Amino acid sequence: MIEKQHIIDRFKSYVTIDTESDPNSNTTPSTQKQWDLANKLVEELKQIGMEDVTIDDNAYIMATLPSNVSHPVPVIGFISHFDTSPDFTGANVNPQIIENYDGKDIVLNKEQDIVLSPEYFEDLLLYKGQTLITTDGTTLLGADDKAGITEIISAMEYLINHPEIKHGKIRVGFTPDEEIGRGAHKFDVEKFGAEWAYTMDGSQVGELEYENFNAAGAVVTVKGKIVHPGYAKGKMINSMYIATDYINSLPRLETPEHTEGREGFFHLHNIQGTVDETKIQYIIRDHDREHFEARKEMLEELANDINEQHQREAVTVEIKDQYYNMREKIRPMMHIVKIAKKAIEEVGIEPIMKPIRGGTDGSQLSFMGLPCPNIFAGGHNFHGRFEYVPVESMIKATEVIVKIAELTAQDISKFKSEEE
Numbered sequence: 001m002i003e004k005q006h007i008i009d010r011f012k013s014y015v016t017i018d019t020e021s022d023p024n025s026n027t028t029p030s031t032q033k034q035w036d037l038a039n040k041l042v043e044e045l046k047q048i049g050m051e052d053v054t055i056d057d058n059a060y061i062m063a064t065l066p067s068n069v070s071h072p073v074p075v076i077g078f079i080s081h082f083d084t085s086p087d088f089t090g091a092n093v094n095p096q097i098i099e100n101y102d103g104k105d106i107v108l109n110k111e112q113d114i115v116l117s118p119e120y121f122e123d124l125l126l127y128k129g130q131t132l133i134t135t136d137g138t139t140l141l142g143a144d145d146k147a148g149i150t151e152i153i154s155a156m157e158y159l160i161n162h163p164e165i166k167h168g169k170i171r172v173g174f175t176p177d178e179e180i181g182r183g184a185h186k187f188d189v190e191k192f193g194a195e196w197a198y199t200m201d202g203s204q205v206g207e208l209e210y211e212n213f214n215a216a217g218a219v220v221t222v223k224g225k226i227v228h229p230g231y232a233k234g235k236m237i238n239s240m241y242i243a244t245d246y247i248n249s250l251p252r253l254e255t256p257e258h259t260e261g262r263e264g265f266f267h268l269h270n271i272q273g274t275v276d277e278t279k280i281q282y283i284i285r286d287h288d289r290e291h292f293e294a295r296k297e298m299l300e301e302l303a304n305d306i307n308e309q310h311q312r313e314a315v316t317v318e319i320k321d322q323y324y325n326m327r328e329k330i331r332p333m334m335h336i337v338k339i340a341k342k343a344i345e346e347v348g349i350e351p352i353m354k355p356i357r358g359g360t361d362g363s364q365l366s367f368m369g370l371p372c373p374n375i376f377a378g379g380h381n382f383h384g385r386f387e388y389v390p391v392e393s394m395i396k397a398t399e400v401i402v403k404i405a406e407l408t409a410q411d412i413s414k415f416k417s418e419e420e
Helices: 004-015 034-048 122-127 143-161 239-249 289-310 327-333 335-346 361-367 391-408
Strands: 051-055 061-065 076-081 096-098 106-109 114-116 132-134 170-175 196-202 207-209 214-223 265-273 277-286 315-323 374-376 388-390
Touching: 004 034, 004 132, 004 143, 004 391, 034 051, 034 061, 034 143, 034 170, 061 143, 076 143, 076 361, 076 391, 106 132, 143 170, 143 196, 143 388, 143 391, 196 207, 196 335, 196 361, 196 391, 207 335, 214 239, 214 289, 239 265, 239 277, 239 289, 277 289, 289 315, 315 361, 327 335, 327 361, 335 391, 374 391, 388 391
Parallel strands: 076 170, 076 196, 196 374
Antiparallel strands: 051 061, 061 170, 096 132, 106 114, 132 388, 207 374, 214 277, 214 315, 265 277
């Protein structure tokens, strides 16, 4: 049985360390403070009895739990990231423990009148009677993805302490900078040496995902012409007005707040402008590869149309692909999803199979030769002050990891019998 207080204490020890990543940095990890938790994790992995514990110059951590069976078993892995999102501060996290949640409003911060309410966040009602860990309303929590790290280390510790549970060789990996799209960029798949792995980076208890967005980022630069406003007639060109035309020309309902499921979007997430120059930053997302390519083309064509209208190169667009839909790489070996699904069912949870409206390290790793479905870590409302995680969900995720290890050491041919 996974001990509840042990999970709470381990999780709190991670989230109180600031590991916010920085998209404007060119180093790996992108922030020096990520080393604080990385080094702690290395020591903890050694303390619980893991072998081959390594950390490289970019803070990628790997460790091994050796097989305790004599027959051949596929080497599998479990992966999580230790950075937190730059969308909201991760400094001075002060986790709050809500025992036996009663289904009512939770006052996170009385002075600032910050309330976590089931009227707005209906998922809270799924966890009545459970123990929730929340923020104090002034920071994010960091369950994304320190819950995943908590679960992986706790599962490895449990397997070490219970050698009667038979398993093959297991590799674990912890990465920096996932929140800024670089978590897998310097991950050594060959060194990791697993046939497949699972990222513990999902949300609601029961989630199992092997589809994600195709993703790209775009920087749109609009050039104007600054002239003294008192003498500007016929001379000034205000880049911010042109930028506004560009923004308003994209489909208004194809944005995150108007889409769900497999629907893609354009997400305007940053504008910096002066009369002389405005920069607009978008992320582009779509599960369908053809639609994804069409979205990128739309950004380019819109720039061309505006340039033709102004008879000069007023708008330029730079687009960089970030990751692709891992479904393409996982469908040929669906037994790895079936094993996880069976594990979730065996710990008493109904699996929730749906596409990820985002990405994980696993989406990139799948294209690097390490097929990597995503499993729930339990948190909700990531990247903001209303983030929370039920402790019982972390316990169940830990049990799922243990069960996957156990199932993989058995005859997995039954999971391959109807390979898709």
